Amino acid sequence: MTLLLVLGMASLGLFISDNQNRLLRTQLHDFGNTMALQLAKLASEPILSENSLNLRMLTTNLGQDEKVLGAGIYAHDGRLLSATGIQPDLTAAAFESAETFAYPWFRQTTDGSPERLISFITPATYQGVRAGSVMVTLSASQMDQATVSARNAIVYATLAMTLLASLLAYWLSRRLSLPIHHLMEATRAIGRGDLAIRINQQRNDEIGYLFEGFNNMAAGLLKKSQVEQVFSRYVSKNVADRVLANLDEVRLVDRPIEATVLFADITGFTAMSEKLQPSQVSELLNEYFSHISHACSLYGGVVDKFIGDCAMLAFGVLEDDTDHAFNAVSCAVLIQQLAARLNEQRRADGRPEVHFRIGINCGAMLAGNLGSDERMEYTVVGDAVNLASRLCSEAQPDQIIVRQQLYTMLQPRIVAKAERTIPIRGKSAPVGIYSIQNIHQKGQQVLESNLQKLLDAQPSQKSRRAVDHA
Structure with missing residues (x-):
């Protein structure tokens, strides 16, 4: 210019x-x-x-x-x-x-x-x-x-006008380019994930309208991010990512799959909750459900839902996992070992111990969204899921129960013992069940590493006592 x-x-x-x-x-x-x-x-x-x-x-x-x-x-x-x-x-x-x-x-x-x-x-x-x-x-x-005099006068006048025009051009360029520079910096901040960035400049021109539109867009992105974060806490992150990636088609396609389901239930929870304050009950459930969620993610599973004091985990549902059955068993062993380590701390603090009973089953099931147009949830249903829930109810405290077919499939990689045969409603033949003791030594190194990760994420004993006292 x-x-x-x-x-x-x-x-x-x-x-x-x-x-x-x-x-x-x-x-x-x-x-x-x-x-x-x-x-x-x-x-x-x-x-x-x-x-x-x-x-x-x-x-x-x-x-x-x-x-x-x-x-x-x-x-x-x-x-x-x-x-x-x-x-x-x-x-x-x-x-x-x-x-x-x-x-x-x-x-x-x-x-x-x-x-x-x-x-x-x-x-x-x-x-x-x-x-x-x-x-x-x-x-x-x-x-x-x-x-010459006339030429000099014209030259000086031209130089003066040129200087004035240059200053005017510089002022205009600053007025135009500086706000655009601010907009570019704010856009880069949005790209880096800083959704709280705003352009605090009041202008009554087209650039002012652009700033207002940018601020509205940034506010909308921040609100969307907050909604996604909250949404990811109410459902599994993988499910949330798939739903948010297909907003035009919210209802995920129902599909038959081969997967493994794990039910983990706190034994004696009703009697325990009668001795605790409601806030203490809520704190206990949140603590252990957080442990279960982390353990599930370490083995590639997803939290299907929390039902009272029971957690339902699914493996091989959203992503293909040919080893979903072994991952589910490893996750169950990790949960029991973690609960045992935490119980040592709870005994030292004079708090009641928490014991889990776990039932695992694999087989054909249907994965998809269930519910109405107003409210739905992504879950798995089928006879294999119902049997996993029944196995959980048959388990004793600190016990992991699987049916005979799953034990046979994983026999070289797990340590288990036969328990008994139980009748299942709707099935003509009874089902033999096995109790999982541990996994084979080849998986012990990964298991111990995952257990240490969960223990390292625990708050210190001193901090925990201060929280309990408060």
Whole structure:
């Protein structure tokens, strides 16, 4: 913008200077021609009558004009009849022209500098007969000086206007580019995840409307992020991600899958809750459900739901997992070992111990959204799920129960013992169940590492006692 303004002002200055020069040159020529024609008209008759006195009066009077540096009257043969001031050296051929013409020439001034002069020569005629010629000499240096002065004035004016235009362009560019720079920085902050960024500038122009729209967008993104975070706490994160990624089709497609379901129930919870305050019951459930959720995620499972004091976990539901059965058993062993370690701390603190009974089953089930258009949940249903719940109810405290088919499938990788055979409503044949003791040594290293991760996430004993006292 500044470059365009400078080029525009420079072009305008050159145009005005050129017009000024042309105007001054035209005025000088018009003045010289007028003076020469007037002198020729007055001198034509005295030339014919050879009235030298009259001729001298004409040149003398003309020489009194300060603009005229010289005047001369010549006979038709080029002989000088009367003159005043300076005269150029002209040949007789210069006086043979039938029209007025200008003759430029130079002379040295007293200070040695050259001075440009112009002599205007015109024929003097009387009644159609050429009597002679007259010449008027003017200084072109004065015109040159006036031209230089006019050019300088135009140059200075152009520079002043250019400077003013540059300052104006700079101010406009700052007014336009600086807010855009702020908007770019705020956009980068949004990209980095800083959704609390706002542009606190009040403007009543289009950029102000843009700032307002950006702030509204940032507020909407922040609210959306908060909703997603809250939503992810009410359902599994993987389920939340899939739902949020398909907002146009909220109802996830129901599909039959092969998966494993784990039910973990706190034994004696009803009797325990009668001895605790409601806030203590809530704190206990939140603590252990948090442990179960972390243990589930370590083995690639998802929390299907929390039912009272029972947690339902699913493995191999949202993502393909060919080892979902073993991952579910490993998660169950991790939960029991973690509960045992936590019970040691609870006994030391004088708090009641918490024991889990766990039932696991794998098989065909249907995964999808169940519910109405107003409220739905993503879950798994089927006979395999019902059997896992029944196995959980058959388990004793600190026990993990699986059916015989699952034990047979995982026998080389788990340590278990046969328990008994239980009848299942709706099934003609009873179901043999096994109690999982541990997993094979190949999985022990991962199990111990995961157990340490969960223990490291625990608050210190001193802090926990302070919370309990409060």
